[in-house]
Amino acid sequence: MSYLKFDKDLMINLEYSLYRNVLRTNRRGAYQNTSISGCNTTKYQGLLVMPVPYLDDENHLILSSFDETVIQHGAEFNLGIHRYAGDNYNPKGHKYIREFNCDSVPKTIYRVGGVILSKEIMFSSKENRLMIRYTLLDAHSPTTIRFKPFLAFRKISQLTRENDQVDKSYREVENGISTCMYFGYPELFMQFNKKPEFVYHPDWYRDIEYLQDLQSGDTFQEDLYVPGYFEMSITKGEEIIFSTGDIMVDTSTLAKEFDYETHKRTPRSNFYNCLKNSSHQFYYIPQKDEYYLLAGYPWFKVRARDQFIALPGCTLSVDKPQDFELMMDTAIPHLRDFMKDKPSKSYLKQIDDPDVLLWVIWALQQFWKEKKDIFLEKYSDFINEIIDYITTGKHPNLVLDQETELLSTYGRDVSVSWMNASIDGKPAVPRSGYLVEFNALWYNALKFSEEIARTKNKDKVASDFEERARLAGNSFKELFLNPAGYLYDYVDGNYKDPDVRPNMLFAVSLPYSPLERGQKKSVIDFITKELLAACGIRSLTPKSDKFRPHYTGTENEKKFAYFNGMSFPWLFAHYIEAYLNLFHMSGLSLADRIMVEMEGQMQNDCIGSISEFYDSHPPFIAHGGYSFAMSVGELLRAQRIISRYSTELENGR
CATH class of the missing domain: 2.70.98 (Beta-galactosidase; Chain A, domain 5)
Structure with missing residues (x-):
């Protein structure tokens, strides 16, 4: 059939x-x-x-x-x-x-x-x-x-x-x-x-x-x-x-x-094969020895943040680590040019977005899990280059506070995160100052650097990273923990943004978290109750007066709704990863239900692929790019995470 x-x-x-x-x-x-x-x-x-x-x-x-x-x-x-x-x-x-x-x-x-x-x-x-x-x-x-x-x-x-x-x-x-x-x-x-x-x-x-x-x-x-x-x-x-x-x-x-x-084609005979085929469609080789991932179809080009978020799922999760290396090896010289303030000749767009380098580290961390020896040989020094670049304050829009070891950025007049919709040239969701996911990624980067140093028997370097991460972790909790049990979305001066948004998810899903178990569980409970939807994680809680469940209205109304209520499938991987890390085997049934719901989308919109975002309320209509690399890549990564937990369950671990 x-x-x-x-x-x-x-x-x-x-x-x-x-x-x-x-x-x-x-x-x-x-x-x-x-x-x-x-x-x-x-x-x-x-x-x-x-x-x-x-x-x-x-x-x-x-x-x-x-x-x-x-x-x-x-x-x-x-x-x-x-x-x-x-x-x-x-x-x-x-x-x-x-x-x-x-x-x-x-x-x-x-x-x-x-x-x-x-x-x-x-x-x-x-x-x-x-x-x-x-x-x-x-x-x-x-x-x-x-x-x-x-x-x-x-x-x-x-x-x-x-x-x-x-x-x-x-x-x-x-x-x-x-x-x-x-x-x-x-x-x-x-x-x-x-x-x-x-x-x-x-x-x-x-x-x-x-x-x-x-x-x-x-x-x-x-x-x-x-x-x-x-x-x-x-x-x-x-x-x-x-x-x-x-x-x-x-x-x-x-x-x-x-x-x-x-x-040569892999039959689209099941959910995994559809996602695998779709992931290959994002490959972009404009000239010899240049390898990229397109952000999606029909209108997207190569966007730096999108590529590094989608890269592990589109390569490692389909057993193509060599493709990960080809794309990372293409990107690194251009990233180095950026860090040296040299003109960019890359197809990689928006490379100066302040969180791009943090997502690069996360992507390399996923490769570390699969190919540790190759990582140590090829990429460990580059991680240090990124950390040094950020630490020494060379990034044009990423500032490290030496006292708190936290990162701040300016985003009142320009979009700085993945929530990048603009209305009349201004961010539809202005986020400025200390952003919660930036600092979750930064804490994770410091702990990952410590792990690399210990693996290379560089104990003094590892101890330095350990101390910096300890300071960053304490500062993170002091700054972002809301008495209600979730995390502020961003802190700008004396203002602490109370909107319940999915960006706090990364403080729970990343390999290293600054939060304690009880704090993680509280965050996941908020996300489950207020942000979990049929086709993605909502970009804003329905309890907010800014919440828009449908992508309708004028062009500006749709731009406003984009990150004020739409559901994003790519966030499912981080949600599932966080949920299983907390609840282990007992969380598999929820993870499986999420994937079954997304499998139902295989015959909608762009058949055999997953769209950029969906309405948060029925009938959950798809919008944006109808085949989107972050959606496809992260669902593939979610499948890999679920598969590993299921294997452990079958083995009685």
Whole structure:
């Protein structure tokens, strides 16, 4: 039985199928993404989206869609689907869909009278190139198939209109054509594994609409250019393979290549395999020997904080420690450049955020747990460099108080933490001064440095770190402990922010905590009662008058709701880790329930992946990036934590 399978009734129901989409990527930043019905519902979707570095550092939509028409006895059956003004869908190819499944590659089965046609979509793992394999499973009469490409050649964040700047020329290439709408873009090659007839008939399809952009209040309508159409016969059992990308291919190798790429895929046969596949989609290798994690799709680039939070889960938790090393080894020279105040030439953005280096230490600590010998050889000195950099006050927005051994930052006018939404250029959730998670991470970093020093038999160094951590721990409790039993979110001068937020979770979940057991339990109790939701940990307690359970309203209202009530799946890993550390085996049932709830999201939004955040109240709608590295990576890490506890339970420990 297929794990990600959708039958006819679900597919023809646009209220269902339009809100579920499928994503395929390569490791160069390109992707294919559309709803499972085949209708694009946002401006970010399309069959071929790719970076165009000669123009800018944005992604560009090149090929929006590729409509198929089955022709028998002169009758035409169009399998495409587009939304036009007035809630008009034309054509309505979704009514011919009999099944869609995504266990290996996205596969749609169409039935038109006696014709049964299979369509499988494959994104090349190494090139900016899409392949589609059409197989005629059954037909009782001579059958012709027509293909019509809808071209955009635009930034994904912008829409296009009919214009006279388009270069309508094309040139014939092996079994196809190439064309380029505007200067500066690469040629788009459209080729088949057999020779088609290309009919040149340039035209614009006007007022195509994107439903989800319309509903979110974003711009939603554009015109798309169609240069003509391809046509060829197809016989029962025959495979036609279409290839499109920025390079010309040898069409005789397409069938072999498609099979090879298919066999490389891990079947999405369960929750773990879906997360594992999704984690690989974030890999970004823009050039040789440069390895990163994209923050998510469809619009995110490489963000430093996101990468280091997601990195252990996306690599170590899927048994890919070598990938962790490749990405960390890419990042460290750029981190060193930052610490030496040298200009950055990295794809790693927002590297100067004040908590980034603290998350780097945490990520390396996860690697230490798996590969201690390699860590000691490669990374232990770098940990000391970070500690020295922070201690000597060289960071532009991270200040160490020598008397308390706590860190402060300035965040009244600029976002400094992962709660980074802005309204009119100001933080939607201003957090300044001593932030609770910054100092939990700092205490953990000091204790981890002590552990490294003791392992290397550097007792004096270890004792120094031990004393600093003791001072930091005492100061932490004195500053952040609220008499009610939870932790203040931040302390800025005489102001102690009383909002119950998830940032205090890290003081309980990290390997080293400044809190005593009773204090940890009190913090976890608050989080469980006030912040635990179906699809994540809430960013604010419902008891606050600022709390917003749904991501609705104007753009500014949604930005305000972002970190004032939305639930974030990535925090589940830290919650589960903290909960199991406190309650051990008795906490497994709750941890399992959390993961079962998230497994239910595999068939929602971006199928087989996890979104950035969710509404806190039913129906728990997903929002933000529909495939988000921190969400996926941390759920993988949560699974690894649960698995280890379950193994101990089975072994009777």
